[in-house]
Amino acid sequence: MKITTDFLVIGTGIAGLTYALKVADQGTVSLVTKRDIDISATQLAQGGIATVFSAEDSFAEHAEDTMVAGAFLPNREIVDLVVESGPQAVRDLIDWGVAFSRKKDEDQYDLTREGGHSHRRILHAKDATGREIERALVEEALKHPNITLYQHHIAVDLITEAKVRQQPMTPNRCLGAYILDKKNNEVLAFGAKFTVLATGGAGKVYLYTCNPDIATGDGVAIGWRAGADVANMEFMQFHPTTLYHPHAKSFLISEAVRGEGAILKRADGYAFMADYHPLKDLAPRDIVARAIDSEMKKSGDDSVFLDITHKGADFIKDHFPMIYETCLGFGIDMTREPIPVVPATHYLCGGLKADRDGETNIQNLFAIGEVACTGLHGANRLASNSLLEGVVFAKRAAELSLSRLNKDLPPNPPIKPWDCGNATDSDEEVIVAHNWDEIRRCMWNYVGIVRSDKRLQRAMNRIEMIQKEIDEYYWDFLLTSDLIELRNITTVARLIVESALSRHESRGLHYTIDYPNTDDENFLHDTIIPGAPFQAS
Ligand code: SIN
Numbered sequence: 001m002k003i004t005t006d007f008l009v010i011g012t013g014i015a016g017l018t019y020a021l022k023v024a025d026q027g028t029v030s031l032v033t034k035r036d037i038d039i040s041a042t043q044l045a046q047g048g049i050a051t052v053f054s055a056e057d058s059f060a061e062h063a064e065d066t067m068v069a070g071a072f073l074p075n076r077e078i079v080d081l082v083v084e085s086g087p088q089a090v091r092d093l094i095d096w097g098v099a100f101s102r103k104k105d106e107d108q109y110d111l112t113r114e115g116g117h118s119h120r121r122i123l124h125a126k127d128a129t130g131r132e133i134e135r136a137l138v139e140e141a142l143k144h145p146n147i148t149l150y151q152h153h154i155a156v157d158l159i160t161e162a163k164v165r166q167q168p169m170t171p172n173r174c175l176g177a178y179i180l181d182k183k184n185n186e187v188l189a190f191g192a193k194f195t196v197l198a199t200g201g202a203g204k205v206y207l208y209t210c211n212p213d214i215a216t217g218d219g220v221a222i223g224w225r226a227g228a229d230v231a232n233m234e235f236m237q238f239h240p241t242t243l244y245h246p247h248a249k250s251f252l253i254s255e256a257v258r259g260e261g262a263i264l265k266r267a268d269g270y271a272f273m274a275d276y277h278p279l280k281d282l283a284p285r286d287i288v289a290r291a292i293d294s295e296m297k298k299s300g301d302d303s304v305f306l307d308i309t310h311k312g313a314d315f316i317k318d319h320f321p322m323i324y325e326t327c328l329g330f331g332i333d334m335t336r337e338p339i340p341v342v343p344a345t346h347y348l349c350g351g352l353k354a355d356r357d358g359e360t361n362i363q364n365l366f367a368i369g370e371v372a373c374t375g376l377h378g379a380n381r382l383a384s385n386s387l388l389e390g391v392v393f394a395k396r397a398a399e400l401s402l403s404r405l406n407k408d409l410p411p412n413p414p415i416k417p418w419d420c421g422n423a424t425d426s427d428e429e430v431i432v433a434h435n436w437d438e439i440r441r442c443m444w445n446y447v448g449i450v451r452s453d454k455r456l457q458r459a460m461n462r463i464e465m466i467q468k469e470i471d472e473y474y475w476d477f478l479l480t481s482d483l484i485e486l487r488n489i490t491t492v493a494r495l496i497v498e499s500a501l502s503r504h505e506s507r508g509l510h511y512t513i514d515y516p517n518t519d520d521e522n523f524l525h526d527t528i529i530p531g532a533p534f535q536a537s
Contacts, residue, residue: 001188002417005030005148006405008176008192010155010219013040014130015369015390016198017137021096022398023194024146027405030190031141032150032179034214034481038134041200041211041370042387045130046254046323047114048100048122049093049391050384051086054111057119059083066385069116069284070349070378071508073232073524078375081356082385082392089391090123097136100125113259114383116284122384127254127320133387152182154481155218156418158195158226160362164413168534172227174365175412182481187418193409194364194401197223198394201348201370202236202492204485207444208344210242210252216485217492219371223352224491227531228360231373232350233492234499234527235509237381238449239346240264240288243339244303245330250344253306253323255383258282260319262308264292265338267301286380286509289343293449296342305338343449347386349377349509350499353528358397361531364404366397373526379508426477432486435466439486439493447497451512460497466490499527 006027009016020029033039052062062083067074094100100123101110111120125132141147161173176192199219203211224230241257241264242250258264258281263271276291277283283291292304308316313335317324320334327334352360352367354374360367369390376389426432439462446459467490474487503510505519 001186002191002415003030003188004191006192007194007196007401008032008190009196009198010177011040011198011200011369011371012037012138013042013198013200013369013390014133014137014387015394016196017141018391018394019196019198019368019398020147021137021140021144022395023401024144026402027146029147030150030192031147032153032155034152034154036151037138037149039212039214040134041215042130042390043134044210044212044252045387046127046252047256047384048112048124048129049090049387050117050122050382051090051388052083052121053087053090053109053123054119054121057121061118062086062121065116065118066376066382067378069380069382071380071518073378073507073526075375078356082376082389085392086388089388089395092395093133093136093391096140098125098133112256113282114255115258115279115282115288116382122256124256126322127256128322130387150179153179154182154484155179155199155222156187156479156484158222158365159189159191159415160226161413162227162534163537164415166536171361171363173363174226175415177222178418180479180481180484185478187420187479189415189417191412191415193405193412194366196366196368196397197352197371198369199371202489203345205440205443205489205493205496206236206345207440208250210239210250210344210346216489217348218485218488219367220351220495221488221491223360223365223367223531224495225532226362226365227534228362228365228367229353229531230351230495230529231353231526232499233495233529234503235349235377235379236345236496237285237347237349237509238289238343240285240292240343241306241341242344243327243330244342245340248330251326252346253339253341254320255285257306257308257320257323260308261311262306264288265305265307266295266299267305284380285383289449290511292343303340303342306341307338308334309336309338347381349373349379349381354393356396357400358393359400366401368393368397379510420478421475423476423478426480426483428473429482431469431473432482435469436482436486436489439463439466439489443493443496447500449511451500451510453501453512453514456497456501460494460501463490463494463497467494495529498529503527
């Protein structure tokens with residue numbers, strides 16, 4: 001079946017929803033998501049959205065904090081653009097009905113703090129900011145008559161002009177995407193004037209992650225396969241503090257807990273962060289995660305501990321009601337005892353290379369939110385800059401799309417329906433499950449917080465073998481969501497390892513024992529992997 005739309009938006013987190021809402025008055029929007037509309041990384045975001053919202057703060061300081069956290073790799077022009085667009089982006093969210101927490105008895109927003117920030121500048125909705133943002137945006141999107149929602153639909157591949165004409169093209173142009181309707185097992189061809197990848201991150205490439213299950217790097221993988229360049233894939237951020245509990249599935253303990261005074265301690269009670277950084281518990285995230293990793297390796301303990309008991313039960317329950325309740329559900333009362341925590345993957349700082357309007361090197365293909373590498377985060381994202389980036393680039397991408405929509409666009413060539421060839425139902429689902437597990441373990445063990453050339457090479461060898469297996473059976477079997485995701489996490493794993501192997505220095509989130517120093521002379525630049533070369537089918 002073929003569906004024609006003006007705007008095809010894949011992903012329903014803050015970036016996808018913002019884009020959809022910004023363009024919907026001017027054309028038809030197909031909004032596609034793998035599961036239910038509100039299953040996204042945005043929904044799980046706890047901390048908040050960073051912006052300059054107080055008289056004591058300044059754009060220059062927010063920009064400087066972003067540069068320092070990013071180990072001076074962020075693109076300063078992009079940093080300034082995002083920081084200066086911040087207050088208006090937040091006001092847009094407020095206009096759509098997002099209720100950020102206010103100070104008690106005051107007509108002012110409560111600003112909290114997280115690691116790497118020199119000021120209180122994080123707007124939040126208690127400790128469930130993402131849930132509140134998602135609620136408000138979903139409500140708006142569902143009301144809009146021009147937005148058609150496709151839940152339980154997963155993108156398979158992009159449709160480009162080169163593919164349709166069966167010849168390489170520069171620039172190439174995106175014409176839509178093939179999308180699997182998971183319930184009806186049918187691949188639909190969506191033809192679109194503008195295609196937007198807002199598919200989020202790739203935490204599921206690793207064994208332990210606080211990301212939702214949907215974070216399988218789909219946008220990066222399908223964009224790269226279609227020829228879009230990727231950048232900085234070696235910079236996978238590990239959140240320092242996720243709950244250590246066998247049943248907690250790496251539940252995040254927000255950095256705002258440290259922002260409000262929590263202290264990291266070893267099992268013997270020693271507060272170790274002063275040994276690693278002058279900002280102690282509020283050092284940038286890469287430094288805190290490495291410090292925890294090092295303390296756990298030295299002591300052989302399974303976790304470290306986050307202690308906020310000194311703030312008192314009323315304060316804790318008022319500021320962190322969701323974290324308090326969740327920990328209590330696992331038998332941990334954070335008002336009386338420290339929380340056992342470990343690092344887990346949290347945020348992909350690299351992604352599809354996108355320009356200042358969120359467009360990739362494929363015309364009319366936009367990448368916004370975590371799937372993109374815009375130049376804002378550099379080698380390590382400053383806490384709470386990601387929701388901000390999502391809104392700012394969604395708005396810019398929407399503005400550029402609308403300006404083109406109203407001009408004469410060259411007509412799209414006709415696109416073909418999906419051809420499944422001789423594919424049959426697979427009776428080997430176990431291979432998919434096994435390969436999933438193998439990739440994720442391999443990435444966790446060999447491409448983690450501390451790396452070496454030997455470990456990275458070992459990971460590359462394993463991934464190449466799995467990739468070969470997948471390539472062999474991918475076209476033999478009818479597509480399932482698991483198979484599509486497996487192909488994507490394998491592609492993304494490979495891009496991460498390839499990028500890591502090429503950076504012969506340590507910077508931000510990429511730390512390798514073979515090159516422990518930062519080398520500005522040779523490596524103060526992005527790591528670019530060009531999109532996959534065109535292949536005739
Ligand atoms: C957190 O609440 O610690 C996460 C905030 C972020 O990653 O930006």
